[in-house]
Amino acid sequence: MSAVDLKLERTEGWNRPPVVEPDGEGELLEVAMGPHHPSTHGVFRMDVALDGERVIRLKPVFGYLHRNHEKLAEGMSYLGSMPFTDRLDYICPLTNNWAYALAVEKLTGQQVPERAEYLRVILGELTRVMNHASAIGFLIQEMGASGTPLMYAFKEREKVLDLFEALTGARMMVNYMRFGGCRVDATESWLAGARKVVAGLPQFVDEFEQLLMTNEILMARTQGVGILRPELAINAGVTGPMLRASGVNYDIRKVDGYGIYNRFKFRVPLGEHWDVYDRFMIRLLEIRESIGILEQALKDIPTGPVMDPKAKIRGFRPKPGEAYGRIEAPKGELGFYLISDGGPNPYRYRIRPPSLINLTILEDMCLGQNVADVVLIFGSVDIVLGEVDR
Amino acid sequence: MLGEGILKGLAETARNFAGSFVSADRLTTVQYPEQRIAPIEATRDFPFLVYDGADWEAGLRCVACQICEKECPPQCIYIVKSTDKKPDYVGKQQFYPARFDIDISVCMSCQICVEVCPFEAIKMDTEFELSTTDRFGGLLHDRKELAKSNEHYHKIHPTEALEVDARLAEEKAKTEAKAKAAAAKAAAPPGTAAAAPQKPVPAAPGETTA
Numbered sequence: 202m203s204a205v206d207l208k209l210e211r212t213e214g215w216n217r218p219p220v221v222e223p224d225g226e227g228e229l230l231e232v233a234m235g236p237h238h239p240s241t242h243g244v245f246r247m248d249v250a251l252d253g254e255r256v257i258r259l260k261p262v263f264g265y266l267h268r269n270h271e272k273l274a275e276g277m278s279y280l281g282s283m284p285f286t287d288r289l290d291y292i293c294p295l296t297n298n299w300a301y302a303l304a305v306e307k308l309t310g311q312q313v314p315e316r317a318e319y320l321r322v323i324l325g326e327l328t329r330v331m332n333h334a335s336a337i338g339f340l341i342q343e344m345g346a347s348g349t350p351l352m353y354a355f356k357e358r359e360k361v362l363d364l365f366e367a368l369t370g371a372r373m374m375v376n377y378m379r380f381g382g383c384r385v386d387a388t389e390s391w392l393a394g395a396r397k398v399v400a401g402l403p404q405f406v407d408e409f410e411q412l413l414m415t416n417e418i419l420m421a422r423t424q425g426v427g428i429l430r431p432e433l434a435i436n437a438g439v440t441g442p443m444l445r446a447s448g449v450n451y452d453i454r455k456v457d458g459y460g461i462y463n464r465f466k467f468r469v470p471l472g473e474h475w476d477v478y479d480r481f482m483i484r485l486l487e488i489r490e491s492i493g494i495l496e497q498a499l500k501d502i503p504t505g506p507v508m509d510p511k512a513k514i515r516g517f518r519p520k521p522g523e524a525y526g527r528i529e530a531p532k533g534e535l536g537f538y539l540i541s542d543g544g545p546n547p548y549r550y551r552i553r554p555p556s557l558i559n560l561t562i563l564e565d566m567c568l569g570q571n572v573a574d575v576v577l578i579f580g581s582v583d584i585v586l587g588e589v590d591r
Numbered sequence: 592m593l594g595e596g597i598l599k600g601l602a603e604t605a606r607n608f609a610g611s612f613v614s615a616d617r618l619t620t621v622q623y624p625e626q627r628i629a630p631i632e633a634t635r636d637f638p639f640l641v642y643d644g645a646d647w648e649a650g651l652r653c654v655a656c657q658i659c660e661k662e663c664p665p666q667c668i669y670i671v672k673s674t675d676k677k678p679d680y681v682g683k684q685q686f687y688p689a690r691f692d693i694d695i696s697v698c699m700s701c702q703i704c705v706e707v708c709p710f711e712a713i714k715m716d717t718e719f720e721l722s723t724t725d726r727f728g729g730l731l732h733d734r735k736e737l738a739k740s741n742e743h744y745h746k747i748h749p750t751e752a753l754e755v756d757a758r759l760a761e762e763k764a765k766t767e768a769k770a771k772a773a774a775a776k777a778a779a780p781p782g783t784a785a786a787a788p789q790k791p792v793p794a795a796p797g798e799t800t801a
Contacts, residue, residue: 281664284701349604356619370635376701412603415596515662515707
């Protein structure tokens, strides 16, 4: 099976309308893919213009899930926005909590106790494992393997969610992190449970690799499909596994070393072929690195408080100023930009969502591909519409 | 060999299929209404009001300070403060909620009301089978539906409830010691215990909003 002829003779520049000439036989067919299609249920549409099977134009249409999150947050206390951040990227709520807490801590200059930092790393990496496993599951599901890999991923996700529930009280809408620490402390038995789950993860990844990695159908469908050139990725502001699959070495855990990430040893996997298969493999490799971080963090976690004793839950007024807190969320750079005017609620509250910005290059990746590959390329971006629309 | 990867994958699914008969780790589903997973202690869904003693109306810890109403992110709490006072658990005269409604169709179970409550009066329940045929009234819980005993709290969150009880007992001891000291100073103690637990008659919910 030959790879799709890519025909990248487009004008340079990443946001220019592409010049792809139809072959002149017949007319273009415009198809609305969505809002109901295999990967997003009623919240995302792609308006595709087709010449035969080839994609000539593609326009992503979103906004179906807009909830006015940013404006609502400007009328609410700093704490009041915390539960709403769970609903941004609802697959990985804890990293959203973390990014927001980091931004407010920068604004107020609060310190986070050692144990809380370790807990945040543990929860963040568990979230990354869970997100990448499900992202692969969804990607394969979109390829037509209805269910099996996704359910294997969810079987593992379920164990992680049980851990989250035992610690935070909820499986998904956790509302766990606070400015200056974490809400509740993890008990010894919880940590033992976490160690047990982490010890089982390598076997899961082995099985997952066995199931998928050398599968001929998967390779034929994904290799050479949806190529994202590194220069385009950098220009478009793409971050996360998408960017690293395009061979750019940029991981905010390494670049910023926020929290205590500079204490852990881990490698950053990079892609060589910049295609969908690379994005799939990058996620598998990142799960392995995350397991390494988890093992180190669970070994070293100190005792002590999980909350800054001086931290106030309600009624605090940060000094006028601005802060930008960013973390390496499983999907890319997640940042919160806050401006305080000295009042009890933020003057401006802005989110830099990885999903939305990674979605902007969807057209560039899909041009010249078959219409069947569009869904696949879309799946490899790994977006959550809660974050795209906010 | 072409197809080797597919065969390897199929071997994996076969292992899982066969394994699900022998290993509990590989069979992860339960048949819900008949089988249930053991409850996790930290679980939360909707808030309830804690009361001490046998009478829910007299024992409500809530003093209608309305902090939770103000802090609730989706604004699902509605409180009407009473005009008269009743004694709380330390015997101090306090207001009480003449009306306390939570719209659980709006509530998002974030637990912020529990965190900001200075009186340990509102806690998170674990009851999740709340479906009803009444879309509006059925999901708008008033204070009678919300009131649940401290024993119930002990049953669903034992560790947390013990901590709360210890904290309240400590506070009560502190207040009593203070009252005793004040009484010794005044030499004519009125006695906190003398304040009869006179139960005020709260207005019916319909009347207060009028």
